[in-house]
Amino acid sequence: MYVYDRHDRQMAVERVAQFRDQTRRALDGELTEDEFLPLRLQNGLYIQRHAPMLRICIPYGMLRSAQLRRLARITRDYDKSYAHFTTRQNVQLNWPALESVPDILAELAEVEMHANQTSGNCIRNTTTDQFAGVQADEVTDPRPYCEIIRQWSTFHPEFAYLPRKFKVAVNASEKTDRAAIRVHDIGLQIVRNQAGELGFRVHVGGGLGRTPMVAPVIREFLPELDLLTYLEAILRTYNRYGRRDNKFKARIKILVKALTPEGFAEKVEAEWAHIKDSPSRLTPEAIARIQAHFTEPDYADLDNATELLARQRFEQRDFDLWLRHNVDVHKKPGYAIVSLTLKKTGTPPGDVTDQQLEQIADLADEYSFGEARVTHHQNVVLADVRQDRLLELWQQLGPMGFGTANLNTLTDIICCPGGDFCALANAKSIPIADAIQQRFDDLDFLYDLGNINLNISGCMNACGHHHVGSIGVLGVDKKGQEFYQVSLGGSSQHDASIGKILGPSFAGAEMPDVISKIVDVYVNTRTEEESFVDTYRRIGIQPFKERVYA
Incomplete structure (x- = not known):
């Protein structure tokens, strides 16, 4: 997964210092609530029914074990010892004290985490398939493109105050869409054209809320290197023509419907013509630099693992049922994708305790190269589990509350x-x-x-x-x-x-x-x-x- 460079680290530290001062001024009465509102929102802080709520960003759902352990400590020290995974692959704290939020953000920055742009009228966390990079049928790994969009969109001055919030999702599987791209403001499906060139089918104008819509296609094939300039053209068009007079009509889906998909696409293409060859255009070298952060882990040669697994599942029915419902096929022979369900009966969907966060971190270290993924279905994935260790893993999950074999069933709510x-x-x-x-x-x-x-x-x-x-x-x-x-x-x-x-x-x-x-x-x-x-x-x-x- 992506690791911060010195620019990212500097930005995170400066952002925390800036918000610490803003929070102090708000608590001292130097800032009115209306003045503080946009500042706290772009740092992920809401004022909810009973207490502030802090939404922490998990870019495209990826977490290292050290980050999970830090989240566990934060929920224990600053909250009520539990957190909530959201449908945006983020995590929320429901009970932090306002004066403690800058300290929480400082703790997050130490493990390369933040709450930037998890709220407000800006580009939110870019999401993707929780099986990205390990599923056999994907065109290519979508995570590098999510990271490219993250770096481009974070603190982008032109898009810091859009008409309304803005959500982007990327999908690379030809068979399924676990990223729900067609109900996003922009949904990108990675495809190859007839010449075998990599690119994107671009959907714009989807969304749920008060006026739910499925996003139409506005471009069947966008060349890979044109990703950012075309996204910029879409955002510029929205910024120019989006309704700012009525927040209920301010989402881009309303604009696309008003102009018609064809009319909206024409305006985007006209805008793009002015910037498509600008310095924002991607280069093969820039893409390769980001892709280098998403290399395969040190997989072992496990050709005999499947035979052992077949014998184990035959001998234990409950284990076999769990395999059928919570384990998916991995692109690498001898490995499997395991979903830990946070939907045990009697537990609020998506809720996870500080102890469970630490347990997930331990499981990630022991079974999945130190990484875990949050899904927009509010579950957690260990993406690289050896098949010959699945029985051992399954035996641990039940007592932890992660072993309910109900993935994709009626109770996986x-x-x-x-x-x-x-x-x-x-x-x-x-x-x-x-x-x-x-x-x-x-x-x-x-x-x-x-x-x-x-x-x-x-x-x-x-x-x-x-x-x-x-x-x-x-x-x-x-x-x-x-x-x-x-x-x-x-x-x-x-x-x-x-x-x-x-x-x-x-x-x-x-x-x-x-x-x-x-x-x-x-x-x-x-x-x-x-x-x-x-x-x-x-x-x-x-x-x-x-x-x-x-």
């Missing part, structure tokens, strides 16, 4: 913190997730259902990505009472779609029964090997509506 913490939320999310997990706590039944994404958001900001869940749940306010609206048929894959609202909302106590009825319709009408979304697209929403509201 994406869930925002909701009304328990967030000042914007209309309703609580975590109790609904817990009630649904309690209802569907039978793994055999979950396996029979197959892959179903259930996503929960506490408000229309959609931090829980409810719009693209197979089943989506949105918290709404009805005259001061918490209710929940259900949508069906969403997808964040290459065939991305926005879920359709089922009908009137439900009280929280009804939600397990509602989900049960939806599942019943699916089970009774699906064909063999048909997923939930496939069945929904075939039969439509009416059978679900009739059953739920009968």
Whole structure:
């Protein structure tokens, strides 16, 4: 993974000193709240329902074991001994004291971490597939391009105060899209053209929130070296024409829809014509320099590991089930990709204690070359595990709370913190997730259902990505009472779609029964090997509506 150079380290130290002074001035009354607001936001600091919330950046989800241990210590010393992984591959602290935040940022800088641009109307953390660099079907490793975008976008003066926040995602797999690029402001799919040249298919104008949209393609093939100048042309076009008079209409998706994808693309191309050959254009040498940080670890020759694994899984059914659901194929023979689920029943999705952070660090050191990855599904990945050590690893995961073999099932719920913490939320999310997990706590039944994404958001900001869940749940306010609206048929894959609202909302106590009825319709009408979304697209929403509201 990328390691800071002297420029990065200097920037981090100076940023901490700057924010320490800004915080002191705010606490002393020298800065008004309105003056302090943009300063704290671009350092990741929110004021939430009960306390400040600090969002810490994890570029493209990558963490070294030393960084995990530092996060553990910070949550123990400055918070309430737990943290929360988000759908942006970041981590949040929910209870830091305002006066302690500069000290936290200083501690983070010591291990090459920061909270820069995790909030505010700027370019946020660039995300990618949590299997990047180790999956067999990717066109190339997308992480170097994420790092290039990170370096270009961090503190970019022209894009520090955009009309609204701005999110970029990169995907390189031809078969699947674990980065959800089509619901981002800019989504980049790495491709090769007919001549075999590397480049990007560019999607612009996706997003969730109040007005969910799937991003259209505005350029089928962008040459690799033109990445930054074309991104700059997109941002310049948005900066010039984006709505600043109404924050609900300020996202780039609204502009793309207003101009039409074709009209927006024309403006971008016209802007790009002026800057495409500027000094910002990438060079092969610049790309190679960043790629050099993402070399393969020292893999061993493990040709016999598969035979041992086959015997072990035959002898232990529970181990075999875990392998089927939480372990994926690695590009290197004898290795595997392991997902640690943070979705044990009774635990808020994405929450992790200081002790668990240290355990993940130990596991990363012991089994995965000292690295771990955070997923936008709020789980953690060990990307380079020897197959002949999978049984040994699995035996440790259960007591730690990471061994639940429910990845991609109904109880692998994406869930925002909701009304328990967030000042914007209309309703609580975590109790609904817990009630649904309690209802569907039978793994055999979950396996029979197959892959179903259930996503929960506490408000229309959609931090829980409810719009693209197979089943989506949105918290709404009805005259001061918490209710929940259900949508069906969403997808964040290459065939991305926005879920359709089922009908009137439900009280929280009804939600397990509602989900049960939806599942019943699916089970009774699906064909063999048909997923939930496939069945929904075939039969439509009416059978679900009739059953739920009968």
